[in-house]
Amino acid sequence: MLARSTIVHILERIFCAGVFVCIGIMRSSAASLSLPSAPYSYTVLDQDLPAALQEFGNNLNIRVNVSAEVKGRIRGRMPDLPPREFLDRLTNLYNLQWYYDGLVLYISAAHEAQSRLIVLNPISFDAFTSALDALNISDERYIVKPAPGEGLILASGPPRFVALVDQTLKGLVAEAQARRGPVAAERPQRESVLMLFRGSSSTVLRDGRPEGSPETPHHEGTLRETGPGQK
Incomplete structure (x- = not known):
């Protein structure tokens, strides 16, 4: 586990590096979805699901x-349930996923879930999961686990969770690079390779860009998606 002082130092470096879009994202990640325990009474005859x-x-x-991508209609009366149970009931009935980042409750269709193979180097798995726990990004419903291969993890869940x-x-990584000093910074940076899965299709991303895009440098021997009849 990371020491408290180390976690604070990491957060400071993250702010300085400008990795997160705004301070609100960092702060909001530390909150959990706190809902009242009193039953949520909701009566509807016929209403659009997103509107509900x-x-x-x-x-x-x-x-x-x-x-x-969230579609459907609610017809008939919903039982009086505590808000969390009400949300989970709609999630199960309409095949949805939700994730709360502390500021916004994100609700998406289950088929939008993403699975990514992420290169961790030079960060260790324990340091990475400790940072996720410290920021309350971790969610027991969604996956972050080691994957076969050197320095790889598999992250799977709704888009907002995977993005965080x-x-x-x-x-x-920015914090680790800052610690190396100017000499290490001059060395060629190791390429970051991600593989994004959506259903039966997959996309290889190099340094955050889809392979084959105009901004992506060409590499001999690049891994490409295998099509029918290809090996």
Whole structure:
């Protein structure tokens, strides 16, 4: 586990490196979704599902971001349930996923879930997961675990969760590079390679850019997605 002073130092470096878009993202990640225990009474005859989720957030004073892929309608009366159970019931009924980053409740369709193989070097797995825990980004419903191969992890979950995992790694890498000093900084930087899976398709990303894009340098022997009849 990381010492408290080390965690604080990492956070300071992340701020200085500008990896996170704003301070609010860092601070909001430390909060959890706290909902009242009193039953949430919701009666509807026929309503659009995204509208019902937005109204849920408005009634509880929570900002909600509903993906455009969330579709469906609620017909009939919903049972009176505590807000968390109400949210989970809709999640199960309509095949959704949700993730709260401390500022916004993100709700997406289950088919939008992402799985990424992420290169950890030079960060250790223990240091990485400790940082995720310290920021309260970790979520027992979603996966961050070692993957076969040297310095690889598998991160899987809704888009917002995977994005925060990726941002945390970038912050830790920036901190590690700052510690190496100017001599080490002059050495060629090791290429970051990610593989993004969506359903049966996969995309290779090098240094955060899809392989084959105009900004991505050409590499001999580059791993490419295998098509039908190819090996």
